[in-house]
Structures are given as structure tokens and as C-alpha cells.
Amino acid sequence: MLEIENLRATVGGKEILKGLTLTVPTGEVHAIMGPNGAGKSTLSYVLAGRAGYEVTGGSVKLDGVDLLGLEVEQRAAAGLFLALQYPVEIPGVPTTTFLRTALNAIRKGRGESDLDAIQFLRLLRQKTKALGVTEEMLKRGVNVGFSGGEKKRNEVLQMAVLEPKLAILDETDSGLDIDALKIVSEGVNALRGPNRSMLVITHYQRLLDHIVPDRVHVLAQGRIQRSGGAELAHELEAHGYAEFGGEREAAA
Amino acid sequence: MTLHQDYEQRRGSAAPAALTALRARGAADFDRLGLPTPRVERWKYTNLAPVETMALVPGATDPLPAALVAGADRIVLGAKIERSVGALPDGVHLGSIADAPDAARALLGTLASSESEALVALNAALADDALVLFVPAGVAVPRPIELIVPAQTGVASYPRLLVVLEANASATIIERHEGAGAGFVDLTAEIALGAGAKMRHWRVQVAGDARRIVTSAVRAGADSSYRAFTLTLGGRLVRNQCDARVDGDNAEVELDAAYVIGGDSHVDTTTRVVHGALNGTSRQTVKGVLDGHSRGVFQGKVLVEEGAQKTDGYQLSRALLLSRDAEVDVKPELEIYADDVKCSHGATTGRLDEDALFYLRARGIPAQEARALLVEAFVAEAIERVDDETVRAALLALAAGRLARDQQELAA
Numbered sequence: 001m002l003e004i005e006n007l008r009a010t011v012g013g014k015e016i017l018k019g020l021t022l023t024v025p026t027g028e029v030h031a032i033m034g035p036n037g038a039g040k041s042t043l044s045y046v047l048a049g050r051a052g053y054e055v056t057g058g059s060v061k062l063d064g065v066d067l068l069g070l071e072v073e074q075r076a077a078a079g080l081f082l083a084l085q086y087p088v089e090i091p092g093v094p095t096t097t098f099l100r101t102a103l104n105a106i107r108k109g110r111g112e113s114d115l116d117a118i119q120f121l122r123l124l125r126q127k128t129k130a131l132g133v134t135e136e137m138l139k140r141g142v143n144v145g146f147s148g149g150e151k152k153r154n155e156v157l158q159m160a161v162l163e164p165k166l167a168i169l170d171e172t173d174s175g176l177d178i179d180a181l182k183i184v185s186e187g188v189n190a191l192r193g194p195n196r197s198m199l200v201i202t203h204y205q206r207l208l209d210h211i212v213p214d215r216v217h218v219l220a221q222g223r224i225q226r227s228g229g230a231e232l233a234h235e236l237e238a239h240g241y242a243e244f245g246g247e248r249e250a251a252a
Numbered sequence: 253m254t255l256h257q258d259y260e261q262r263r264g265s266a267a268p269a270a271l272t273a274l275r276a277r278g279a280a281d282f283d284r285l286g287l288p289t290p291r292v293e294r295w296k297y298t299n300l301a302p303v304e305t306m307a308l309v310p311g312a313t314d315p316l317p318a319a320l321v322a323g324a325d326r327i328v329l330g331a332k333i334e335r336s337v338g339a340l341p342d343g344v345h346l347g348s349i350a351d352a353p354d355a356a357r358a359l360l361g362t363l364a365s366s367e368s369e370a371l372v373a374l375n376a377a378l379a380d381d382a383l384v385l386f387v388p389a390g391v392a393v394p395r396p397i398e399l400i401v402p403a404q405t406g407v408a409s410y411p412r413l414l415v416v417l418e419a420n421a422s423a424t425i426i427e428r429h430e431g432a433g434a435g436f437v438d439l440t441a442e443i444a445l446g447a448g449a450k451m452r453h454w455r456v457q458v459a460g461d462a463r464r465i466v467t468s469a470v471r472a473g474a475d476s477s478y479r480a481f482t483l484t485l486g487g488r489l490v491r492n493q494c495d496a497r498v499d500g501d502n503a504e505v506e507l508d509a510a511y512v513i514g515g516d517s518h519v520d521t522t523t524r525v526v527h528g529a530l531n532g533t534s535r536q537t538v539k540g541v542l543d544g545h546s547r548g549v550f551q552g553k554v555l556v557e558e559g560a561q562k563t564d565g566y567q568l569s570r571a572l573l574l575s576r577d578a579e580v581d582v583k584p585e586l587e588i589y590a591d592d593v594k595c596s597h598g599a600t601t602g603r604l605d606e607d608a609l610f611y612l613r614a615r616g617i618p619a620q621e622a623r624a625l626l627v628e629a630f631v632a633e634a635i636e637r638v639d640d641e642t643v644r645a646a647l648l649a650l651a652a653g654r655l656a657r658d659q660q661e662l663a664a
Contacts (some may be wrong), residue, residue: 048614053608076616088611090631102615103627109616137553141629158615 001026002166002197007058009046016042018222024166024215026063029198031148031208033233036243040201041081041220044170048082049075062166076102077109079165083172083178087195090142096155098142099124099161104160127160131187149180161237167191168199173207185210205237220244255287255436255441256309258408260534262378267383268350271379274361284484285370297549298491298520302464306436309406320426320456320646321396326547329383339397340659343388346397349414352384356416364495365467365569375440379468387421389446396424396452403462404434417449419473424452426643432460439596440443441468445476449502452479454643456568456650459486459517467493474500474529474641483647486652491520495662498525498532498560503513506535510634511618513653514543514574522551527560527593536567541627542578543658550647552597553585560590567597572630575612620659628635629661 002024009017013200016039024030046053049059049072060067065078086143092096104114115123128138143151152172159167169188188211192198200211208216208230216232217242218225225244226232234247253261263279287304288295316334319326327346328334337346343350349360360382366373387393399413417423429437445451457464464487472478484494496505513517525534540548554565571580584597604626612622631651638644 048610050614065425071619072610072613073616073622076614082614084614086605090605090608090611090629092625093631097610097625098615101621102612102617105618105621106616109487139463162615165387199536206282 001063002077002161003059003061005059007046007060008056009042010054010056011052014105015056016222017046020219020223022217022224024197024199026165027194028214029034029211030193030198030215030217031132031200031202031213031233032217032219033202033205033236035244036203038220039222040203040219041170043084044168044201047075047080047168048072050117050246056179074109076105076164080163081159081164081167083152083159083167083169085171085174087143087151089144089146091144094201095142096124100156102158103161115199124161126158130190131157131160132183133157147176149183151186152176156184158186160191165195166197166199168201170201171203172200173202173204181210183206205233208233216234218244222243228233253308254434255304255306255308256626259374259378265380267380268635270346270349270352270360271382273584275362275379276427277582278366278373278378281366282370282377283289285373287353288370291292293549294455294522297551298489298518302489303436304594306408307406308408308436309311309663314651315659317400317428319328319398320428321398321642322397324396326398326400326438327383327403331415340393341391343382344350344391344461345386345411346394347384349382349384352387352414356414357419359416359442359444360414361442363444363471364412364440364521366465369439369467372440372467375412379412379440380410382414384461385413385415385425387417387423389418390420392421393423393577396426398426398428398609401427401429401437401439401634403429403431403435403437403460403586405435405461405465408436408438408442410663411437411439411482413439414449414517415441415443417451419446420448420507421446422450423647424454424640424643427455429457429462429464429466432630434461435463435628437462437464437466439464439466441488443468443470443478443610445470445472445478445503447474447476449473449476451477452640453493453616454640454647455480455482455636456647457482457487457490459654461488463487463489465491468495470494470496471499472496472503472505474502476503478504479506479639480508481635482646483635483651484509486513486515486517487519488516489518491512491522492534495520495524496526496534498527498529498534498563501530502532503529505527506531506637509536510536510539510631510651511548512541512631512651513546513548514658515546516544517546518549520549520551522549524553524555525555527563529554529560531562532560533564537634537637540571540631541574541631542580545575545577547578549578550580551583551585553587554595554597556588556590556593556595558589558654561592563595564594565593571601572601572627574599574627576641596602598609624655624659628652631655
């Protein structure tokens with residue numbers, strides 16, 4: 001269970017999160033929607049522990065563990081996974097090497113032994129199939145030469161391999177056409193389960209047609225302004241974020 | 253004994269008659285030139301003063317190390333030539349200049365100029381012998397030839413190499429600079445490629461206290477291909493200089509390098525490619541990883557002569573600085589006298605990509621391991637230029653070993 005309590009954070013001296021409180025129970029999928037500049041990406045980076053995002057107040061707990069006291073990699077070992085809006089290209093590091101190094105680092109954190117190359121490849125083959133990630137993509141440098149859709153599929157593959165307790169999907173739908181959106185959403189839905197929570201961050205409602213959330217929260221001006229069921233996303237689509245003091249644009 | 257005292261003592265020593273003229277000319281040139289100072293433009297960033305004052309003693313023999321690539325022929329270019337060479341095709345000569353074919357002997361000293369290059373002159377003056385690889389027209393040397401160039405504490409050595417590949421001949425040379433001792437190596441290599449000839453020239457230089465100056469001069473005939481890659485893993489002072497001339501139409505010259513250095517290492521890569529024919533291609537990609545107080549230098553020049561139309565020249569220097577005290581000097585130059593050419597150069601110097609580092613850590617990879625992974629990837633990308641899978645794997649393993657050593661030192 002993720003518990004965020006009165007979280008405040010600044011970026012470059014400017015306060016972006018202004019007392020954000022949110023709870024995501026184990027096994028639930030929650031969506032965070034909001035206008036541009038509301039602090040959606042800031043929230044995801046603060047949770048992951050990225051440098052440059054300074055927490056000035058509040059607390060964040062994942063299954064009772066204080067995340068804010070941990071290094072980036074320790075948070076990952078504690079079960080947090082952030083699927084990036086813009087996955088980074090890493091030339092020279094083959095995707096397979098990257099995944100195996102990451103998995104073994106996380107297994108080490110869980111007190112499990114390393115997977116050898118054969119065990120790992122078996123696991124990988126099983127996970128890649130549904131996502132349409134090819135052998136050729138796995139051999140290439142991480143995300144190098146990948147299309148937008150391939151990069152997002154690669155993010156979901158990483159999630160499938162690392163099996164986090166909490167997955168944060170930051171604007172996973174951005175840059176995807178409808179076919180790619182479907183593949184990615186199906187991949188995400190396959191990972192839903194009673195022991196995993198998800199936080200789906202998006203500007204648009206269309207992703208939530210595919211990944212149907214248990215709860216929807218509206219983030220604007222650094223705080224959760226309103227919460228509701230999946231139907232709230234449709235309401236936002238119809239009326240936009242104007243009433244929350246965001247930009248006058250429809251969340252179509 | 254200083255370098256000059258050693259020089260005075262050795263300049264009259266016994267050598268094959270085939271070297272007499274070369275040695276006399278080299279001595280005359282070196283007496284006139286002396287060691288270059290930083291006032292000489294090509295030596296602006298590399299100071300040889302510490303070489304002059306090295307304490308030298310007479311040399312010893314050098315053992316033959318195990319092969320880097322399974323099945324390779326091996327020759328030690330040290331005080332005494334050791335060799336382990338299998339059967340070679342008819343007409344191939346791999347040995348002393350003394351019994352080399354006339355066609356090869358005639359080329360000795362014609363490609364590398366001792367007139368303006370002091371280290372070539374010094375090499376010419378003191379070379380005990382010259383190792384000649386001569387491959388007649390149409391013949392492919394079946395296995396890579398490993399040339400081992402040792403450095404031993406207190407020993408100055410002046411190995412000389414001449415490679416002549418006639419039309420459509422091919423060969424691969426792996427030049428292995430071994431030995432961590434504080435020795436001095438001044439190697440001069442002359443390489444002549446006939447029409448359609450193909451040469452691969454891979455070089456590895458181990459870490460340690462050696463000072464190594466390597467000067468190669470290449471002449472690429474029509475449709476020939478010369479590709480060189482140098483992996484430098486350390487050394488007190490290392491200079492790899494290559495002057496290549498695209499002498500026939502449609503020839504390609506590729507001079508790539510990667511270095512991983514720390515401590516007080518100084519690694520200088522200086523190249524000059526002269527395009528004197530149509531439709532030539534040249535590539536120079538140099539990547540360096542610098543830690544500690546180390547210093548890297550890249551001086552690359554592409555000169556396109558009048559009439560060398562359709563030349564495609566490219567230079568790239570990328571340096572990764574891992575410490576505040578490391579430094580890199582880059583001087584790319586283009587000099588173009590033809591109007592229909594495509595030439596470009598680029599240079600970047602920076603630190604590890606913070607976005608990539610965050611991404612790796614966000615997937616659970618500890619910071620130190622993530623850094624090591626990124627550095628290894630940076631070097632591996634350069635080694636990808638080596639178009640021989642076996643050699644590439646050997647070089648990747650050597651680079652990984654070198655980086656792992658840094659990690660251990662960091663952890664200790």
C-alpha cells in the first residue's frame with residue numbers, strides 16, 4: 001500500500017507539490033489526471049527519488065517503509081517502479097544485459113540468488129512474447145533506435161520482469177498511436193494483481209478506457225483536488241480542468 | 253644513462269647492410285632535429301622532456317607471451333626476435349629486412365619521413381633490424397599476425413616495421429604493446445597497400461609506466477582498405493601517430509582509437525590523412541575515458557588535395573571525464589583544396605549522462621554499478637568499429653578487465 005501524506009516538494013526553488021495526500025491500497029489501480037503544470041511528473045520523480053526534486057515536507061510510505069529516506073536504487077529494491085514518459089536511450093548497453101543486471105540487483109535486495117544466463121533467458125522469453133518485443137530489440141542498446149511505441153513496450157517489459165509492488169506509469173500513453181496504446185495497455189492489464197498497486201498518471205482520458213482504474217484523482221496546483229470512481233475521467237473529458245484552476249483545455 | 257647517451261652509444265652498432273643507408277640518414281636527421289619540444293606544432297600537447305631524462309640500461313631478451321587470438325602467429329619485436337610462426341603461403345615474407353624481397357626493401361624509409369619527424373629519425377638511426385611483412389599480389393595471409401612490442405624498465409627500444417601488401421593481398425596485424433615497466437619504445441611502421449589490398453591493423457597497449465611513441469605511415473592504393481583500431485589501457489606517456497595518404501581512387505582509411513586511462517597517464521592520438529585521389533573515404537573516431545590526473549590529446553587533420561573530388565572525410569572525438577583533474581585537448585583540422593567533398597568533424601567532452609544514470613538506478617542498479625555499466629558501454633561502442641568478431645571480443649574483454657580493476661580500486 002502506498003501512503004502519501006501532506007507531501008511538499010520544490011524544483012529549482014519553486015514549490016510544485018503543496019501538501020499532496022493520497023493512498024493507493026494494495027491491488028488497486030489509481031489514476032492521477034490533471035492539467036499541464038499541475039505537478040504530475042514532479043510527483044512521479046519525487047516518488048522515484050530523482051536528484052533536483054527537493055522534498056520539503058510530508059511523508060511517503062510503501063508497505064510501511066519510508067521511501068523518502070532511500071536512494072533511488074533502494075526504492076526500486078523496495079518495490080517501486082517508474083515507467084518513464086521519455087525512456088532514456090543508452091547506447092552500448094544491450095537491453096538484455098540491462099534487464100538482467102537490474103533483475104539480479106533487485107533479487108539481491110530481496111535476499112534471492114542471481115539468475116544465471118539460461119534461467120534469465122527463459123524468463124525473458126516468456127515475458128517478451130505477449131508484448132511483441134523481438135530478439136533484435138533485446139540485442140540493441142537500451143531504447144536505441146526504438147520507436148515511441150517500442151520504448152513504451154520496453155518499459156512494460158521491464159515492469160513484467162522486475163515485478164514491482166507499486167508501478168507508476170508516467171504519461172505512458174504519450175506518443176502512442178491507437179494500436180501501440182492497445183498493446184501497452186494489455187501488457188499493463190496483464191500485470192494487475194492482488195499484490196500490486198498502480199498509479200497511472202495521464203493528461204488524457206483515452207488511456208483509462210484501456211486501463212480502467214479503481215479510483216481517479218484530479219491533481220491541480222500541487223494537490224489532489226477531487227477523487228472519484230472511473231466515471232470521473234469521463235466527466236473530466238467533457239468539462240476539462242478549468243474548474244480546478246488549470247488551463248482552459250478539454251482533456252479529450 | 254640518458255636517452256642521448258644511449259643514442260650515442262648505439263648509433264654505430266651492428267645492423268643488417270640493408271639498414272645502412274636508413275640508419276645514416278636517420279642519424280643525420282636526428283642530430284639536426286633533436287627531440288621535439290612543445291614549440292613544434294605537432295608536439296604542442298605532449299612534452300618529451302621526461303623521456304630525455306629516463307635512466308636507461310642495455311636491454312635484455314623478451315619472452316614470447318600467449319596468443320591473444322587463438323592460432324595467431326606471434327613475433328616479439330624486442331631486443332631479440334622470438335617467433336612462433338606457422339606455415340605461410342608461398343611468396344609471403346615475414347622476417348628480417350636482410351632477406352626480404354627487393355620490392356619491400358626498396359620501400360624502407362620512403363613512407364615515414366625522418367626529415368621532419370624526429371622520432372622517426374631516432375628510430376631509423378638506431379633500428380637493429382626491420383621486420384618485414386611482404387605479401388605478394390592476390391595472396392591472403394590466413395591467420396592474424398601478433399607482433400609483441402615489449403617495454404622493460406630502463407630499456408629503450410626502436411622496433412621498425414615494414415608492411416607491403418601487393419595488389420589484392422590481405423593481412424591482419426595485431427600489435428600488442430606489453431610490459432608495465434618504465435621503458436621507452438619508439439616504433440616506426442611503414443605500410444604500403446597496393447591496388448585492392450586490404451589490411452586490418454589492431455593495436456593494444458597495456459597499462460603501466462611505459463613511454464611509447466608509435467608512428468605509422470600508410471599509403472593506400474586504389475580500391476584498398478586500411479582499418480586500424482588502437483585500444484590504450486594506460487601508460488605513462490603514449491603517442492600514437494598515424495599519417496595516411498589516400499593515394500589511389502576509391503580507397504578507404506579508418507583510424508579509430510579508444511583509451512581508458514587514469515593516474516598520471518598521458519595518451520596522445522595524432523593523425524593526418526591526406527586525400528590525394530578521387531572518391532576516398534576516411535574515418536577517425538577517438539573515444540577516451542579519463543580518470544585521476546590523466547590527460548588525453550587528439551589532433552586530427554584531414555587534408556584534401558586539389559582534384560581529390562568526392563572525398564568523404566569524418567572525424568569524431570568523444571571524451572568522458574570521470575574526475576575533475578582529468579583533461580583533454582582536442583584539435584581537429586580540415587584543410588580542403590577541392591570543391592566537391594564531404595568533410596566534417598565533431599568533438600564532445602563531458603561527464604556521465606545523468607538521465608541514463610537515473611534510469612539505471614530507478615531499475616534497481618546501484619549507483620557504482622550503473623556508472624561502470626555506462627563507462628563500459630561508452631568504450632564498447634568504440635570497439636564496435638573493429639570488424640573482426642574474434643578480435644573485437646578479445647578487446648572488449650581487455651577493456652572490461654581494465655574497468656573492473658578501477659572498480660576494485662574504488663571499492664578498496
